[in-house]
Amino acid sequence: MAQVKRDAFPFDKSRLEANLISKFFYAPAFEIYGGIAGLYDYGPPGAALQANIINEWRKHFIIEEMMLELDTTIMTPCADSKTGEVLRADHLVGGVLEARLAGDKEARGQEALPKDDAADKKKKKKATKTKAVKLEDSVVAEYERILAQLDNYSGPELGELCRKYKITNPDTDNEVSEPQEFNLMFASSIGPTGKNPGYLRPETAQGHFMNFNRMYNYVNRKLPFASAQIGRSFRNEISPRAGLLRVREFTMAEIEHFVDPLDKRHARFEDVKDVELDLLDRHVQEAGATTVKRMSIGDAVANGTVANETLGYFLARIHLFLVKIGINPKRLRFRQHMGNEMAHYATDCWDAEIENSNGWTECVGCADRAAYDLSVHSKKTGAPMTAFEQLETPIVYEKDEPILNKKVLGKTFGKDLRTIQTIVEELDDANVQKLKGELAQGAATIVSPTGQEFKLTPDLLTFERKTIKESVREFTPNVIEPSFGLGRILYCLLEHTFWSRESDAERVVFSLPPVVAPTKVLIVPLSTKKFDHIVRDVSLKLRKGGVHSSVDDSSQSIGRRYARNDALGTPYGVTIDFASLQKGTMTLRERDTCDQLIGPIDEVIAVVTELVQGTIDWDEALTRLPRYDGVQAID
Known part of the structure; x- marks a missing residue:
């Protein structure tokens, strides 16, 4: 394949954005009314590009990993009264x-x-x-x-x-107040009366946890298993000023991988252990540096940089996915969360950050969330969210079991009896022993989650020593969560694949891989109705082969028509001319190099179909079809 010089002109963000708007990859929502910050509409190429990224994501994760796909509601019933400032x-x-x-x-x-x-x-x-x-x-x-x-x-x-450092509002030079917490969820209401508060979800994750028990039964109560969901999420961003990188409505793709907390190995870790990643760990950041370390994910897990095999497996798979769809691996790194930014319940967390003209931007988060989510929902609702393991060798042990004197308790505490009973039943063995020791001294005080105190005496609570034989281990699964911001990935992909031809800075190109390109093949006939029947036949055969094609039969020159579609990222083009009528041949053009091949129409269709499907590359195509020497048939 011919070498292409993509750095003839420096990156020009204004030219990129002008092309994205003019080609209607996306545009501000409600533009004719002045637009609303943080809301965008995708046009035909942008919508197709996003759909192709999602389709590849589904194949790479859901299908290949045999995940359970969900589609849960965007409404979240909750209450949150925190407010905040207008500057983040x-x-x-x-x-x-x-x-x-x-x-x-x-x-x-x-x-x-x-x-x-x-x-x-x-x-x-x-x-x-x-x-x-x-x-x-x-x-x-x-x-x-x-x-x-x-x-x-x-x-x-x-x-x-x-x-x-005397940091002020850059727009006004005014001093700023102390930072305050801000609720990023859009408020709404559920039902016709508006009395039931609700919020639009800021992530898709909670729908997975709500349905854990149903999914656990669906997979015949076996771990590990994973669920996945692609859908809209909403965040009331304070000042969305970075285009698609910071918006108020966006598409997310999230995975929840449920695993035994005592066994976080992954069955396919061997498949990815040699994948090398650029890692920016917490220790380097806390020392005030940003130097990445390049190492295989196998080594990173072995030396403890990454917490466990399952987390490491997904980091590698995230890397492979992003590179497959066209992200420049030299501008991709994985940054580990530092102590203060990592959630208190998380074991480890890494962000896949992609470099762009705005700096390094988090596009994928991958966290070991431990058992936090299931435990919280279970405690809040009383619904058990646990898994079970049949033990080969039963465990036998003795424990003290609290025995409440409900008759006396009812007379003493009345309606609070149920609260006391719940508190005692939820005590772990250590707290049972503590309570037993205090009662032996005469009295003990227990406290409800709301802070209500109850004083117990030996006549109200006693203990019975029991021998316990467990043949089944019950536990709350842990969760590994990869979370993808598809809009951010899409924008970074457009930046990474954008360039201008050496001959003319205005001749812009998006070198999108065929797997995600909005249109795969452009059909370019000479401007005459003599070729209509061939155009229809070629178009039909490509569509039947699953290849998305378009026809440009405008009056402009063939070169201008190709240039227009280079700026849409179309990787291949076929030209129908008088040779197609006289000899039954058709030329095939590759976008980046402008190389052209020629051959019988059906052979060209077969080759371009395989190119789009990824079963061959352009070098292989060169062995299947001869180069085009520029000689055309004469009318």
């Missing part, structure tokens, strides 16, 4: 410090924003009101250290950073 504190601090570092580089005569063009650079400078000012070396080092561990700061710590 971590984004404010990060944006201002990055702008100051950019100004420092400019003052030193360095290129501050290598990925953006001059117009975008001017736009960013205006937005942050940052002048080109040289900073002390120690200040530069301090800013870089803060940025490296920005996600590790709590709300009060971010407030302290704002005060220490």
Whole structure:
């Protein structure tokens, strides 16, 4: 295959965005009314690209991993009264410090924003009101250290950073208040009266946990198993200003892999153990650095960098998926959550971050959530959410079982008897022994979850020593959760595959892999009705072969028609001309190199179908069809 020079022109974000809008990959929602920040509509190429990414995701995960697919409601009944400020504190601090570092580089005569063009650079400078000012070396080092561990700061710590470094609102230069928690869920109501509060879901995960028992029975009560869901989620972003990277309505693809907490091995880990990843672990970040370590996932699990095989397996599979659909592996890393940003219940958590013109953006989160979700829902509802293991050798042990004197308790505590009974029944063995010891001293106090205290005496509660024989182990499964933001992945993919031809910066190309390209084949006939029957025949055969094709029979030159579809990411094109009438041949063009082959129409259709299906590549196609020498039949 001919070599293509893609770096003839520097990345131009304004040209990218202009092309995405003009080709209607996406556009602001309600645009004719002025638009609403954080809401976008996908046009034909954008909708097709998203659908193809989802289709490949389903094949890569749901089908290959034999997952259970769900489709659960977007409504979530809950109550949350927290409110917040209009500026997101971590984004404010990060944006201002990055702008100051950019100004420092400019003052030193360095290129501050290598990925953006001059117009975008001017736009960013205006937005942050940052002048080109040289900073002390120690200040530069301090800013870089803060940025490296920005996600590790709590709300009060971010407030302290704002005060220490005199960080103000970049739009107004006004001081900012102390950071406050903000409810990111969109409020709604359930039912005609509006009295039942509800929220649009911020993630799809909870639908999996609600249905755990049904799924566990569906798989004949065997672990491990995984469920998956693709659907809309909603977050009331404070200031969505980064296009598709920060929106209020988006599509997520989430997996919940349920596993025995005592055995987090994965049956297919051997298949991926040699996959190498760029890992940014918590220790490097907490030291104020961002240097990645490249290692195989097998080594990362073996040396404890990644907590367990199942988590490591999914990190590798996430990497393989992103690279397959066209993400540049050199601009992909996995960043481990630091102590303050990791959920208190999580064992380990990694984000797949993709570099783009806005920096490193989290596009996939992969966490070991332990037993938190199932335990919380079970405790809240009283519904057991456990799994069972038949033991080969029964376990025999003795334990003290609390015996309540319900008759006396009822007279003493009345309607609180049920509360007392629930508290005692939920005591683990350690707390049973503690309670027994206190009662032996005369009295003991137990406390309900709401803080209500009850004083018990030996006449109300006694203990009976029992021998327990367990043939079945009961436990709450742990969950490994990969969560994909498909809109962010889609945007990063468009950035990574966008370039201009060496001959003309305006001749833009999206080098989208055929597996996700919106249209696979462009049919280009010479502008005459003589070819209509051939066009119909070729189009029908491609569609019957499952190949999405389109026809461009406009009056423009063939070169212009191909260029127009290069900017839509169409990987292949076939030309129908007088040779097609006279000799029954057709040319086949490859998008990136503009190489052309020629052959009998049916042979070309067979080759391009295999190219689209991924069973052959262009080098293989070169052995199947001769190169086109430019000689056409004469009318």
